[in-house]
Amino acid sequence: MEIPALAIQALIILAIFGITLLIATYCTWAERRIAGFLQDRPGPNRVGPWGLGQPLADAVKLFFKEEFIPATANKWLFIAGPSLAMLTALMSSAVVPFGNTILSDEFGAIRIQGIEVNIGMLYIFGVVSLGVYGIMIGGWASNNKFSLLGAIRAASQNISYEIALGLSLIAVLMMTGTLSLREIALQQAEPLFGISGMNWNIFYQPLGFIIFLTCAFAETNRTPFDLPESEAELVGGYHTEYGSMKLGLYLFAEYVNIIVVSAVMSTLYFGGFNFPFQNEIGALLSSDPKVAHNIITVMGIGVFFLKIFAFIFFFMWVRWTLPRFRYDQLLNLGWKGLIPLSIINIILTGTAILLSEHFGW
């Protein structure tokens, strides 16, 4: 790659990194505001207009708290836990296509994406499966029974739901025939019933999407599956011994995970950066196909972020509406409910593909 092209790539990666962190910061604000809205109370509204300065105030508070490490804790692993949680959370946004290409005369087509790899889906799956290490190491290094129980819960929960997650992805993979997230997004730009940009996978994989969504809640340790940190029984779960910014990193990593999972769900099932009537709108705004393509790309990025925000809102809505599962219910749902369902989904998808090829639909 040429140096200017590399520089553009670096800029895009930096921008994605920064935007992810910015959205995660404001997720902490949105979570409390939405909780307040759902429970008929104001929520944080004192710092700045509508409480928008609250995340900054929180960050200052967390940074100035005493850096406390318990005497019996394993010091290095105690620090490594939250760092690993944050690292794995930030790694996965690298392959998500945030937009289509920008066509320019000088540099050719610029992809709005960190890196384009042909195993994007496997990469996401791999990084998600590593996410549990931060929690496990932190929970064990605290040398506290409650932390250890939280860590063990996180591990068995993540492993159980990873299987159903992978199986629901396989159905999408069979349909699209590619592991590249960009390819999957581009395939959904086709017209459906004459509406361009509406060929979303959700219309073909509704069962797969519900399985994926449930597993996503479990993998990000969100209510109703937040057993690793259930405060009623485990004090604080895996982060009982944590304070100051190390606790902050754990909580922050959870929000980054939610953003990434929302982005992946939008890409896989909800058309990614495509939106209804995109070709017609492009043709209406500019007669030059190149300019029209660029306008559509920019609008697509906006639409993609709207989809992400919608999913984030859904995550928060569920958190403040549903009570927590019991642990045996959680494992029963995973092993006896979701895994057989996802296998049925694979069989149904395979049958549909065979039939459609046979009858030439």
Next chain:
Amino acid sequence: MTGNLFYFLTFLTLFAALGVVFSKNPVYSVLCLILTFFTLSGHYILLNAQFVAAVNIIVYAGAIMVLFLFVIMFLNLNQETEETQHKSTLMKVAGVISGGLLLVIMIAVLKDAELGAVDTANFNSQIGLVENLGQLLFTKYLLPFELVSVLFLSAMVGAVMLGKKETQQRHF
């Protein structure tokens, strides 16, 4: 560039692998083993075998090692509990003999191993990508591939059998 990366990765692999053996704390051993799997995946990527690299991470680092760590954390082995158990002389002798035999076998294999000459001009660098691997697995190696799945199935049935409650056992 690639050569330097190879040496760096190899150094890291050996370093992490030695860490597995020499750590006093079993949790450190497991963490070193995870690092070893990562560096091995790095080697696969250098060979342009992205699929194998990703699957190595998902299966070994993401699933099997989590279970390893899980069990070791539950047992909570540490230096004190290890030292109270005295290892008998017979055990040490047996360990040395079996380790020495493994070394002899390794030397014998490496002595006769022939590095196949690689035709660099006609070598297909895309051989490790998903599409080519899938083609190969479902045409040339279809029977072994299916047999492996039967093996997995029998292992799963065995695990379920072992984990099943006995009829008289009390439910806790």
